[in-house]
Amino acid sequence: MTTASISPTESRVCPKCQYDSGNPDAEACPECGTSMVPHCIICGYDLKGLARDGVCPECGTPVEQSYLPDLLQNRSPEYLGQLRSGLSFVLNGILAYVCVVVLGIFSAFVSVTGAELFLAFAGTACSIAILVGWWRLTTPDPGMPPDANAGLGARQIIRIAVCVQLAASVFGLIPQFSTGQTLAPGMTAIVVLSLALGLASLIAWVAQFFAAMLYVRWLARRVPDQKLHDKAKRFMWLGPLLQTVGLLLFGLGPLIALVMYWNMLDVMRKHIKRILAET
Numbered sequence: 566m567t568t569a570s571i572s573p574t575e576s577r578v579c580p581k582c583q584y585d586s587g588n589p590d591a592e593a594c595p596e597c598g599t600s601m602v603p604h605c606i607i608c609g610y611d612l613k614g615l616a617r618d619g620v621c622p623e624c625g626t627p628v629e630q631s632y633l634p635d636l637l638q639n640r641s642p643e644y645l646g647q648l649r650s651g652l653s654f655v656l657n658g659i660l661a662y663v664c665v666v667v668l669g670i671f672s673a674f675v676s677v678t679g680a681e682l683f684l685a686f687a688g689t690a691c692s693i694a695i696l697v698g699w700w701r702l703t704t705p706d707p708g709m710p711p712d713a714n715a716g717l718g719a720r721q722i723i724r725i726a727v728c729v730q731l732a733a734s735v736f737g738l739i740p741q742f743s744t745g746q747t748l749a750p751g752m753t754a755i756v757v758l759s760l761a762l763g764l765a766s767l768i769a770w771v772a773q774f775f776a777a778m779l780y781v782r783w784l785a786r787r788v789p790d791q792k793l794h795d796k797a798k799r800f801m802w803l804g805p806l807l808q809t810v811g812l813l814l815f816g817l818g819p820l821i822a823l824v825m826y827w828n829m830l831d832v833m834r835k836h837i838k839r840i841l842a843e844t
């Protein structure tokens with residue numbers, strides 16, 4: 566693995582702009598000025614001014630450990646555990662959602678009382694599991710200076726998008742309780758609001774898609790896995806293409822996109838499981 570773009574094992578890569586300074590002792594990024602002095606990888610304590618051969622005054626972790634390259638293998642098991650559980654929520658949530666959709670297609674042919682309401686709730690439960698998964702997957706890395714964490718735009722965008730979608734999916738359930746014939750005046754407002762939230766949710770979903778691919782690339786660099794990095798890069802245009810023009814492929818485009826998306830996240834989960842098993 567010696568590809569210039571993603572294997573910064575020797576030098577330090579700026580956590581904010583990803584600039585590779587080529588200097589393991591750089592104190593600030595020559596490109597954007599972000600502090601390159603790490604925070605403790607276990608507790609997040611700012612290690613500025615502390616001797617490299619000392620220990621973190623907060624938790625006793627050797628300082629040198631936080632100066633290792635920002636590869637995932639050099640990060641705390643707690644942080645990696647959050648990433649792994651996040652990926653499991655997302656991956657299993659997607660599988661469960663596919664089951665709900667299949668059941669929904671069946672229920673269109675056989676009428677079962679309450680099936681519609683049940684499926685609406687099951688679908689929402691799956692969406693919530695996926696969103697909770699993305700929230701966990703974007704846990705801040707304690708070893709990154711906070712400004713770099715905030716500056717990692719993709720992480721922030723995903724978290725904001727998750728909140729918008731959570732609000733919309735919970736709110737979207739409310740019209741399910743209306744009886745349908747005559748909507749009470751208050752109910753009309755709720756329907757209008759939930760439609761607006763639905764639109765916001767759609768926009769959030771699109772933003773999250775692109776941010777998620779950037780985030781997967783950022784994680785792939787830290788495995789490092791050049792193949793996954795390149796796949797995520799390609800999927801930024803291939804995914805939307807499959808979702809739209811791909812519909813002409815007997816409507817199979819979005820399904821292919823979903824399988825590819827699932828596989829990419831599964832590869833990342835396998836990496837994290839392996840790293841956790843090795844540490």
Ligand SMILES: [Zn+2]
Binds near residue numbers: 595
């Ligand atoms: Zn930088």
Ligand SMILES: [Zn+2]
Binds near residue numbers: 607625
């Ligand atoms: Zn510490």
